[in-house]
Amino acid sequence: MNKKYRKAVIAGNWKMNMVPSEVKGFVEQLRPLMPKAKTCEVVLCAPYTHITSLRRAMKDSRISVGAEDLSLHDKGAYTGEVSAAMLEDMGTQYVIVGHSERRQYHGETDFMVGEKAAIVLEHGMTPIICVGESLEQRERELTMEYIRYQVLAALSYIPDNKLRQCVIAYEPIWAIGTGKTATAEQAQEVCECIRRVIRERRGARVARSISILYGGSMNAKNAEELLSMPDIDGGLIGGASLKPDDFSKIIAAVAAVTGEESK
Ligand code: PGA
Numbered sequence: 001m002n003k004k005y006r007k008a009v010i011a012g013n014w015k016m017n018m019v020p021s022e023v024k025g026f027v028e029q030l031r032p033l034m035p036k037a038k039t040c041e042v043v044l045c046a047p048y049t050h051i052t053s054l055r056r057a058m059k060d061s062r063i064s065v066g067a068e069d070l071s072l073h074d075k076g077a078y079t080g081e082v083s084a085a086m087l088e089d090m091g092t093q094y095v096i097v098g099h100s101e102r103r104q105y106h107g108e109t110d111f112m113v114g115e116k117a118a119i120v121l122e123h124g125m126t127p128i129i130c131v132g133e134s135l136e137q138r139e140r141e142l143t144m145e146y147i148r149y150q151v152l153a154a155l156s157y158i159p160d161n162k163l164r165q166c167v168i169a170y171e172p173i174w175a176i177g178t179g180k181t182a183t184a185e186q187a188q189e190v191c192e193c194i195r196r197v198i199r200e201r202r203g204a205r206v207a208r209s210i211s212i213l214y215g216g217s218m219n220a221k222n223a224e225e226l227l228s229m230p231d232i233d234g235g236l237i238g239g240a241s242l243k244p245d246d247f248s249k250i251i252a253a254v255a256a257v258t259g260e261e262s263k
Contacts, residue, residue, distance in 0.1 A: 005208045008040035008227075008254045009167055009234035011066060011128060012241025013096060013215070018046075020053045026244060027057035033248035038062060040234060040254040043094045044241065045128070048082050055091045066094030066128070069102055072115055084123040095120045096236075098130045098154065100173045110150050114157035121162045128167045128213070128236065129154050131194070135174035143172075144193050151197050163202055167211045168194055169236040175216025177238055181226075187214045188229035195231050220249035227257045 018026065023046075034042070045066035046054055054065045071081035087095060097120060098113030108116075117127035131150040133143045151168070158166060170190050175182050182190075191212045199207035214226050215236030226232055234254070240246040 002208065003230070003233065003258075006211045006233050008258070009043065009128075009211050009213055010040050010247075010251050010254060011043040011045060011094065011096075011167075011169075011213065011234070011236050012247055013068060013099070013236055013238050014044065014046045014050070014241060015068065015101070015238060016047060017242055018050065020050050023050050023053040024057045027054070027061075027063075029244040030063075030248060031061060033244055034061075034063075035248065035252040035255050037255045039258050040251065042251055043128075045094060045096050048087075051087070051090050051092055064093040065091065066096060067092050068096050068099065070095050070097070070116060070120065072112060072119070084119045084125070088123040088125060092125055094126045094128055094167075096128045096130060096169075098150075100130060100132055100171060100176060104173075110153035111157075113150075114154040117154055117166060118157040118162075121158065121165060126165055126167060128169050130169045130171050130215070130236070132171040132173050132176075132216070138172065138174065143190065147190055147193060148197050151194055152201065155198070155201065160202060160206070163198075163206050164209045167213060167234075169213040169215050170194060171215035171236060173216075177217070179217050181217040181219075181222050182214070184222075184225045184229050184232075187226055188231055191229070191231035218250065220246045220253075223250040223253035224256055227253050 043064045043066045045068050067087050071083050097116040102108045117129050120127040133146045137146050195207050211233040213234040213236045214232045218235040219240045
């Protein structure tokens with residue numbers, strides 16, 4: 001499908017790494033390495049504690065700030081939780097929802113993920129909705145059915161007029177943090193399936209305008225091949241987003257694929 005209808009997104013997911021006082025130094029290293037061509041939206045998703053420092057450090061840059069999760073609740077007696085209103089007030093633009101580590105360690109279900117995505121949208125932020133199969137599901141040839149279900153469950157919470165503001169990230173669990181990347185063909189096959197599910201349920205116009213990212217051991221070396229696939233519009237990057245040099249090379253790979261000058 002024609003990529004001109006959607007934006008490329010390279011989003012870092014720092015997970016539980018770095019401390020807030022390291023943020024400024026990281027951004028100072030990243031800024032001069034950033035490719036000049038504005039071929040893609042660049043996002044850094046960080047722990048709640050880092051968001052204010054990140055916002056400050058990235059002032060006047062084209063990098064957006066994201067969170068890694070949010071509460072299902074608006075406000076009230078939920079000790080330790082962080083609400084969408086709090087994130088919005090801090091200037092957060094993106095929020096990852098349904099990352100497999102949240103699903104695995106915090107029991108998040110497909111329905112909770114959909115609900116969270118809807119809350120993010122209500123607060124004017126962009127959800128990055130994660131889906132992905134386990135190794136066992138892949139080996140038992142259940143990948144497509146499982147992904148289809150995950151996408152439909154999440155989308156069932158999202159009204160038509162908000163759907164095109166969502167970003168979907170396909171992250172096979174077996175590829176996350178393992179150094180084992182899906183091949184470009186495997187990743188394309190699933191991203192194409194995600195777009196097909198959206199087209200069947202919500203129409204061709206929205207399907208062609210939704211950005212679908214690949215995540216799972218994407219790095220400076222394999223980014224270009226993955227990003228050149230027709231249904232992969234960007235990446236959700238864990239480990240490599242903690243290294244300014246590697247992260248900037250992945251951003252440059254978007255420009256290389258679209259044929260724009262990278263520096
Ligand atoms: P990874 O993580 O790039 O370190 O595999 C990706 C993610 O979990 O979003």
